[in-house]
Amino acid sequence: MTKQQITKTDKDFDIMGNYRRVRVGIVGASGYGGVQLVRLLIDHPDVEVVYMGGDSTTGKKFADIYPHLAHAINLTVEKVDPEVIAERCEVVFLSVPNGLACQMAPILLAKGCKVLDLSADYRFTNLSTYSAWYGKERSDNETASKAVYGLPELYRERIAEAQLVGCPGCYPTASLLALSPLLKQGLIVPETAIIDAKSGTSGGGREAKVNMLLAEADNSIAAYAVAKHRHTPEIEQICSELAGHEVTVQFTPHLVPMVRGILSTVYANLRDPGLVRDDLITIYRAFYRNSPWIKICDADTYPQTKWACGSNLCYIGIEVDTRTGRIIVMSVIDNLIKGQAGQAVQCMNLMMGWDETLGLPKLGFYP
Amino acid sequence: MTKQQITKTDKDFDIMGNYRRVRVGIVGASGYGGVQLVRLLIDHPDVEVVYMGGDSTTGKKFADIYPHLAHAINLTVEKVDPEVIAERCEVVFLSVPNGLACQMAPILLAKGCKVLDLSADYRFTNLSTYSAWYGKERSDNETASKAVYGLPELYRERIAEAQLVGCPGCYPTASLLALSPLLKQGLIVPETAIIDAKSGTSGGGREAKVNMLLAEADNSIAAYAVAKHRHTPEIEQICSELAGHEVTVQFTPHLVPMVRGILSTVYANLRDPGLVRDDLITIYRAFYRNSPWIKICDADTYPQTKWACGSNLCYIGIEVDTRTGRIIVMSVIDNLIKGQAGQAVQCMNLMMGWDETLGLPKLGFYP
Amino acid sequence: MTKQQITKTDKDFDIMGNYRRVRVGIVGASGYGGVQLVRLLIDHPDVEVVYMGGDSTTGKKFADIYPHLAHAINLTVEKVDPEVIAERCEVVFLSVPNGLACQMAPILLAKGCKVLDLSADYRFTNLSTYSAWYGKERSDNETASKAVYGLPELYRERIAEAQLVGCPGCYPTASLLALSPLLKQGLIVPETAIIDAKSGTSGGGREAKVNMLLAEADNSIAAYAVAKHRHTPEIEQICSELAGHEVTVQFTPHLVPMVRGILSTVYANLRDPGLVRDDLITIYRAFYRNSPWIKICDADTYPQTKWACGSNLCYIGIEVDTRTGRIIVMSVIDNLIKGQAGQAVQCMNLMMGWDETLGLPKLGFYP
Amino acid sequence: MTKQQITKTDKDFDIMGNYRRVRVGIVGASGYGGVQLVRLLIDHPDVEVVYMGGDSTTGKKFADIYPHLAHAINLTVEKVDPEVIAERCEVVFLSVPNGLACQMAPILLAKGCKVLDLSADYRFTNLSTYSAWYGKERSDNETASKAVYGLPELYRERIAEAQLVGCPGCYPTASLLALSPLLKQGLIVPETAIIDAKSGTSGGGREAKVNMLLAEADNSIAAYAVAKHRHTPEIEQICSELAGHEVTVQFTPHLVPMVRGILSTVYANLRDPGLVRDDLITIYRAFYRNSPWIKICDADTYPQTKWACGSNLCYIGIEVDTRTGRIIVMSVIDNLIKGQAGQAVQCMNLMMGWDETLGLPKLGFYP
Missing domain, CATH: 3.30.360.10 (Dihydrodipicolinate Reductase; domain 2)
Structure with a gap:
């Protein structure tokens, strides 16, 4: 009943005139935030999940971790290599433990990817606050200073123009x-x-x-x-x-x-x-x-x-x-x-110039 | 990622050329099966819920019963009058206590509606079995004999041609x-x-x-x-x-x-x-x-x-x-x-000549 | 391992020299607070439940309401008559809706019973506060003024001397x-x-x-x-x-x-x-x-x-x-x-001059 | 209300005439079965827990593992040494992984302890069945042949005379x-x-x-x-x-x-x-x-x-x-x-010549 209105620009079509979805990658797809993100992206009309990276699950098929999703996605978890990810993906979600995203993001950004970090690494304007509470030293001030806090209800415009979004905690x-x-x-x-x-x-x-x-x-x-x-x-x-x-x-x-x-x-x-x-x-x-x-x-x-x-x-x-x-x-x-994967997708929608409701569920799972 | 392929026929468009969704009604929308049905139909690309009927809830706004759905549907529960329903709806779902559907269905069918009964009334080929187990006498043998048991995996073809479907129990x-x-x-x-x-x-x-x-x-x-x-x-x-x-x-x-x-x-x-x-x-x-x-x-x-x-x-x-x-x-x-509202929508899809997966959720709510 | 030290006085023995438990009654035994109270009193070494009163359950055996307790108690819920209760019981627990205890307590007190009210009726020093929040007029100021608030950790001594205790809410x-x-x-x-x-x-x-x-x-x-x-x-x-x-x-x-x-x-x-x-x-x-x-x-x-x-x-x-x-x-x-039945028993222990831990469970139900 | 009748024999009293509880030990007290056993034995009138043994928890106070039981038991988990256990305990409960009890039981039995094994080691008359299903070779046929299957409702008399009981699975x-x-x-x-x-x-x-x-x-x-x-x-x-x-x-x-x-x-x-x-x-x-x-x-x-x-x-x-x-x-x-710790206590009661209901809870935790 509630269809999304999508205006495509020319570059969304390949040279054969077929509609081309935006290629996204997920690092850390096997946790709860990750599998929720996978599900939301599968249902999203304008993206295609083309990459999944993981550490402890490298080499496993995603369907072996979540057998009930075997019919919906057929990807194997790959070793995390930001260079490879950047070649394959336009948008990258980092759903990784604190302290890892800040090692990958600079490379992905340099290669032109849009990056959404679901960890705490890019939530803080002041890295010394991060270090004090998370116990990790950081030196990537320059990257951090470009990150936008991904709460669209407060920072909609800045998110729309950002290349790096630090998604809020739940x-x-x-x-x-x-x-x-x-x-x-x-x-x-x-x-x-x-x-x-x-x-x-x-x-x-x-x-x-x-x-x-x-x-x-x-x-x-x-x-x-x-x-x-x-x-x-x-x-x-x-x-x-x-x-x-x-x-x-x-x-x-x-x-x-x-x-x-x-x-x-x-x-x-x-x-x-x-x-x-x-x-x-x-x-x-x-x-x-x-x-x-x-x-x-x-x-x-x-x-x-x-x-x-x-x-x-x-x-x-x-x-x-x-x-x-x-x-x-x-x-x-x-x-x-809204506390994790959905908000990241909402931010991606804004970063891509799409309606911020695109592809996201509107009706609670009740009862 | 997984878009439905829908082939529309001309009659799906009004004289102004706008796409016209099929108008559906629900009798008994306030129970758990009913509210699930409402949610599925709201998300369904080719139908529009135009009528809700109820008994104890007559006159209430659906949003007063389920405040969290206020943003998604704006209908008032109406007194149940099959004549009125038939005028407004092409497809009618009956999500009512046993023994009531068989009073409404004949009228709706006579007026040309397609009817999906979620109660037990039209599940039995032999009405004496129904009467023995449900303790209600029945005389609508003729209507009952036309009903198809709505389990698509067994009766896909018959459902596609049916005007009345008795949806299975959970x-x-x-x-x-x-x-x-x-x-x-x-x-x-x-x-x-x-x-x-x-x-x-x-x-x-x-x-x-x-x-x-x-x-x-x-x-x-x-x-x-x-x-x-x-x-x-x-x-x-x-x-x-x-x-x-x-x-x-x-x-x-x-x-x-x-x-x-x-x-x-x-x-x-x-x-x-x-x-x-x-x-x-x-x-x-x-x-x-x-x-x-x-x-x-x-x-x-x-x-x-x-x-x-x-x-x-x-x-x-x-x-x-x-x-x-x-x-x-x-x-x-x-x-x-699958045990109630989704299966009814699956049956409706078949009755309407649509893909049987149309508009239905494919990814379990996990974790 | 942890045996209670109980000092009996002579009156705890009948003329044949047999140990005599204190006879207690419960009005309103069929709710959750009531059934918890019944269980605690069954396990209490020094009391015997001799009366159960109720309104909607009058005439039913307690074991018909809670079949799994049939082996432990064999009483029938009786019509509530304070005169009868007072004749049979030394201690009476009132586990009834607000507004009813204040009708029974004066009679029970006059007959010499010790009364523990689990409703809100005797929690307030100032009956106008009660009336303002509970919407019920009250005129039993005299009785109310004698009631002690049954939180032993604050009012241990006053409870020990009270004849009427208004047990706190949870x-x-x-x-x-x-x-x-x-x-x-x-x-x-x-x-x-x-x-x-x-x-x-x-x-x-x-x-x-x-x-x-x-x-x-x-x-x-x-x-x-x-x-x-x-x-x-x-x-x-x-x-x-x-x-x-x-x-x-x-x-x-x-x-x-x-x-x-x-x-x-x-x-x-x-x-x-x-x-x-x-x-x-x-x-x-x-x-x-x-x-x-x-x-x-x-x-x-x-x-x-x-x-x-x-x-x-x-x-x-x-x-x-x-x-x-x-x-x-x-x-x-x-x-x-502790929020209801146990605290009432703790109060009873104090009112009877017993150790306040007597008969009460000390080990949480874990896991 | 329901006091246990216990007849003590002379040896239950020390030379000063004080009542002496039976000293019991538990190997593996920190699991769910173990902590349930501890709670039952704390509430048991005729035993005293004098020893707790464990492997991964050696040296820890039991109260550090279960802080909410600190008020009820003050023991430190000790390294498991059957010789030491046998010196200190008359009855020993083995709540350990399969394959360990059969290494301890023979020593404990030789020293005169009564042993209740909650693992699978002594449930089988035929050790080849055990080996086939549990994947462990066994050579203690002699000990195993003396073990009684600890389901009192079937083997009450044999349990009463046993020195070693293999408690059933849940x-x-x-x-x-x-x-x-x-x-x-x-x-x-x-x-x-x-x-x-x-x-x-x-x-x-x-x-x-x-x-x-x-x-x-x-x-x-x-x-x-x-x-x-x-x-x-x-x-x-x-x-x-x-x-x-x-x-x-x-x-x-x-x-x-x-x-x-x-x-x-x-x-x-x-x-x-x-x-x-x-x-x-x-x-x-x-x-x-x-x-x-x-x-x-x-x-x-x-x-x-x-x-x-x-x-x-x-x-x-x-x-x-x-x-x-x-x-x-x-x-x-x-x-x-009944599926684990309680049944073991029921068996111990029989082995000690006590009433089989002694010290065990009779009233379900409801609601």
Whole structure:
């Protein structure tokens, strides 16, 4: 019912006049973010996955790792060689551990590729912040300075012109979408911001860890990395930019017994006690009026993560507690889609000059 | 990456030359099968949902029932009047309780609509079987005799020519896809067939029932309706047709602590003890060679329901126990898609002369 | 290994010299709190359940409601008549909807029974607060003024002397155990206190509700009753008493896809920025040194709800964020045990002069 | 309410007249079976855990592995040395990988310990069956021939006199309790027996494996080890003994998205088509009349695993399908209690001359 409108330019057709899809490559396709990215790209009308690279899985057919996708993709995971990738691909997604993307990106960029990094390597304006929180020294300041933070709702235009995008973490995506209108418009006291975030376990990746076993994580909830999670400085960097001054936030992640989804419950003191909930709903709707993936809930409606899961959507619910003078904002996303692979595709769409909704799922997987 | 090939005929265009989608209606859109159907039809390139009917929800906006779909569909649930429906729709899906479809279908058919019934009303060749198991008298023999059982993998051609399709139950879909090659080719002793089926709780519908509460159903598994589930005669009817004689099967459904998915573990004694697993894999692949939604697993690979969930696929794994002379077949589907709404859309595709994969999801929602 | 030390007084023996257990009754035994209470009392060495009352279940055998407990208890649910109950029981637990306990308690008290009310009726010192939040007028000020709030860790001595105990709600239990040392000792700025609480779905009771279906609630998390949950004034009443002045808190409950357990993540600004985490751990351990059910975690250890589930324990983890000057306290309980039935038994133990650990489970149900 | 009656003999008291508990040791306490065993033994009135041995955890405090049990046990995991264990313990539980128990047991037995092995090492009368299925050569025929299979409902007397007990696997426990009355009394055609078993993931142990991650195993069900699971020969050995001739069974295990619990759905053809369900319920109740842990459900009641979880109980439901001539038996247990640690304690109780229910939980953890 909802067909995408695509305007092709001449170069999208080969000399025989056949439509030619953009060739994309994925480094690190076998993790949860990677396999989600593969699925989204398979369903994308204007790209073709022509390369998959990996380390521990080199030489394996992708279908041997994910047998249920054998009918949909027939690629073998190759050894990672940026030179080879650059020859074969126009767009490259790096879904790799922190500290690896910054070794590949400069080569890919030099060869003219557009690069979307899903790791933390290109999220920071200030590399010393990166080094302090991630424990890795970096010297690629020049490359890093060209990277754009891939949150389209805030940086749509810059992403459209970027060659290198550092895609946000899952928690920062949910948290910043909840906080941005408030900070941008100076509606809250920034230092009162508390983000209590809850995530499904797929955010922890596909690595075998005891605490992620169903027998451990099911029917239980706990906080982790309290006051020290690496997504904190990432959130603060953007909050500071929005507020126009240094902002420190309280961020607490929790592990929830579910596969997908993040809910960020955000608290902050309103500057103006006269603002009521309906005002804020109006403000949020205006702020996101050009953002097709953001849906602001009606009054008295609070989103559940299930609504967003399976889609690239972010639902935001808003409440004001007149007793305490606080606003409570609840944002939900699918951590693997809007929080990771879907957002990267959204960024690619912008970088390619396409509609930012192109090829992305709009309807949550419900029930 | 995988675009559908659609050949339009002239009548698909209005007098202004604009492409015109087929207008479809849904009666009973607010249940789990209904909302899944709505989502599939929203994503379908060649149809437009123009009508929603309901009983308890009459007058409500669909978006009030499912707020997270407000951006995707803007219809109000209307009182059910077959005359009105027939005027507005070319294709009508009936997702209603048993015993209601048979009151509406004759009117809709008389007005020229194509009708897909997701209830049990038109699944039985012999209405006395229906009456015995469903406890409702029926007199619409003539209409019933025209209905085709909507399992495309067995009745593709008849569905293509049908005006009325009785869509199979979720358990029969999984069970019959597992058993059909064996029965059709006389490979097993039919009376030894045992179907041990496991379903997620969404199969029980969206009605509030104590035994379906998370607090009751989570972290627990149990059998129910043992030796008396209503899907038994439906399975037996098709098995008998395939075998060429009356077949009785053992069918036991179980409630599993998960939302979606059915796994049918089917046991039967092989007639020929010389048949080995690889023979049977070959036989299944040949049987389903023209069925794009059926995937036969490689040897030693047993499907999990998660592979199929979110797609219209059925994965089938095969094992032979040479110690006992039995074949064990495991089939998995998404109970709300291939087991219900997706299969109905697949049938509609056939009835409309379209590719049977048109508009349906091919990639399971993983992880 | 851990035997309870029980000192019996003469009246515990009948005239034949046989040990006589205390006779207890339960009104409302068929809900989740009720059945948990029944199980705890069955395992309690010094009581005997001699009466069960109910409304919708009158006349049913308890074993018909919970067939798996048929071997352990053989009682029939009786019509509720306080006069009859008082004749048969020395201790009565009221596990009934709000507004009913206040009709029964005065009669039971007048007849000399000890009464433990698990509803909200006797939690409030100020009945106008109750009426404002629960929408029910009350005139039993005299009875209410005698009730003691049943949180033993704060009111051990008063409970021991009480005839009527208003047992706390599940959220207030977890929240107050986390906050009490801070408020009592003036360590935080009270108005900065934010309680982000997460609960399993059994807290919603055994009533059939669509939003509590496994198909709805599984694999999803959402906030509810934001800024208006009825447990807010209950938390504030005790916080105010501890702080010595009126305190307003921010309280947000969330529904988590698990059966049991509550995690309260509590944030507050420390008055003294020089306090470090180890100081606070020491302070908490000292505060709860006589509270056998409270366990303060070591540094860097954050509790998960699973640790507490199946026991009457509350585990508390503590973190201080030196960047923000906030303390983050995480407390976990089993909502049906320490948050409801277990705490009521703990109160009964105190009222009877027994060890407060008597008969209660000490080891979480893990994994 | 239900106090155990214990008769002590003189040797249970030390020379000072104090009651002396039996000293037990556990080798392999850190796995799921081990930690369950620890919890049961802590709650057991007549034993004291004085030793814990382990390999990878040597030198660690048990409380560092399971911080939530720190208040209940204060032991350090020691290097495994059978000589030392024998000096310190009267009873030793071996909760170790297959192939290790047979190296320790002979030493422990020679020193006079009673030994309960929870691995597969002493389950087989015929060591060549063990070697064929477990791939390990064995030469300790003499020790093995003295071992008794630790299923008290079948071998109560032999266990009581044994010095070495080979505790059954979790699947065999559930399956044999369902099948025994039928085989013992010749009511079924043995070769028609099909066991379709469903287990929670804790049965897979606490090892970090990708397929056991919550993100993989949640919301999904699949069969595994079809026609080749190692519990097959164990089931067949006992079935053959009961039937009086060699019996081959079909056994298929499934992984269910829950932590604990096994449901075995067992199918078999009745020899006598005249037997009805009520006859069979009567037969089962008679068969288990002296087995306090077995509960036979009323007609039309099918057990769910949740009923048994948290207890040492096995609930059995029975149905007869008069259309097919088959009996369907459904048995549920807690795989870590009756299927493992609880059954071992039940065996110890018998070996010590105690009541077999001593110290074991009788009330399922519900909801």
